[in-house]
Amino acid sequence: MTASALAVEGVCVAFGGVRALSEVSFAVPEGQVCGVIGPNGAGKTTLFDVVSGLRRPQSGRVLVSGTDVTGVSAVRRARAGLRRTFQRTQVFGRLTVADNVLAAMEWRGGGGGVLADLAGLPGRRRLEAARRERVEEVLDLCGLPALRDAYAAALPVGQRRLVELARALADRPAVLLLDEPTSGLDADQTARLREVIAALDTTVLLVEHDMGFVMDTCDHLVVLDLGKVIATGPPSSIRADPVVRAAYLG
Numbered sequence: 001m002t003a004s005a006l007a008v009e010g011v012c013v014a015f016g017g018v019r020a021l022s023e024v025s026f027a028v029p030e031g032q033v034c035g036v037i038g039p040n041g042a043g044k045t046t047l048f049d050v051v052s053g054l055r056r057p058q059s060g061r062v063l064v065s066g067t068d069v070t071g072v073s074a075v076r077r078a079r080a081g082l083r084r085t086f087q088r089t090q091v092f093g094r095l096t097v098a099d100n101v102l103a104a105m106e107w108r109g110g111g112g113g114v115l116a117d118l119a120g121l122p123g124r125r126r127l128e129a130a131r132r133e134r135v136e137e138v139l140d141l142c143g144l145p146a147l148r149d150a151y152a153a154a155l156p157v158g159q160r161r162l163v164e165l166a167r168a169l170a171d172r173p174a175v176l177l178l179d180e181p182t183s184g185l186d187a188d189q190t191a192r193l194r195e196v197i198a199a200l201d202t203t204v205l206l207v208e209h210d211m212g213f214v215m216d217t218c219d220h221l222v223v224l225d226l227g228k229v230i231a232t233g234p235p236s237s238i239r240a241d242p243v244v245r246a247a248y249l250g
C-alpha cells in the first residue's frame with residue numbers, strides 16, 4: 001500500500017480548557033485536493049498550523065509521504081516539500097513577478113558557494129538555466145506570463161495571490177497548503193484560481209470559507225466542528241449530510 005501524501009493521526013490541541021482539536025485524523029492521497037471546512041472556531045486554523053509546523057500538537061502525528069514530521073520545524077518541513085501560502089499574501093514587492101518565483105528556488109543555493117557563483121562554472125550555468133525554465137513553466141501554469149516583468153508591489157491582491165501560489169509551486173512541493181486562498185479575490189480571480197488548482201498534479205490541503213469554491217474545487221472534504229471531525233467525503237455527500245447541515249445552521 002502506498003503512503004498518503006499527507007496524513008494527520010489523532011491530533012489533539014488544547015488552549016487552556018478549550019479543546020481546539022480533539023483526536024483529528026484524516027489522510028490525503030497523492031494528487032488529491034482536500035478542503036477543510038467548518039463553522040467559526042471549528043479548529044481549521046489550528047489544524048493548518050499543526051500541519052505546517054507552526055504549532056506542536058499535544059498528541060498525535062503529522063506524516064508527509066509516510067514520514068513523521070511532527071517534531072520537525074516549519075522551515076525544515078518546507079524544505080521537505082510541504083509549502084504553504086498565507087491569508088495575507090507574502091511576496092517581495094520590489095522584485096518582478098518572475099524574480100519572485102526565481103527567488104523561491106534560490107534558497108537551495110547552487111553548490112560550491114560564492115566562488116562557484118563568481119566563476120560561472122558550466123554546472124552552475126545549467127542549474128540557472130533550469131531554474132529560469134521552471135520560472136516560465138510556473139508562470140504559465142498560474143496565468144502570469146503577461147505580468148512576468150511587473151513589480152509585485154504594483155499588483156492588485158488577486159494577482160499577488162497568484163504570484164504567491166507560483167512561488168509555492170516553483171520547487172514542485174509534495175504537499176501544498178492554501179490558507180483562505182480566495183480571500184480578497186473577485187469572482188473572475190476566484191474562477192482563475194480554481195482553474196489553476198484544477199490543473200495541478202500536486203497534493204493540496206486548503207482551508208476556505210467560500211463554500212461554492214470549496215465544493216467546485218475539492219475532491220474530498222474534511223468537516224470540523226468544535227475541534228472534531230464530524231464528516232469526511234466528496235463534496236456531493238458532504239452537501240447532503242444532515243450532521244454537516246446542522247453544524248452550519250446551528
Ligand SMILES: Nc1ncnc2c1ncn2[C@@H]1O[C@H](COP(=O)(O)OP(=O)(O)OP(=O)(O)O)[C@@H](O)[C@H]1O
Nearest residue numbers: 015018019020038039040041042043044045046047
Ligand atoms: N492562541 C489561542 N489561544 C486560545 N484559544 C485559541 C487560540 N487559537 C485558537 N483558539 C481557540 O481554539 C478554537 C479553534 O480556533 P481556530 O482559530 O483554529 O478555528 P477556525 O475554525 O480557524 O475559526 P475561524 O473560521 O473563525 O477562523 C476556538 O475556540 C478559538 O477561540
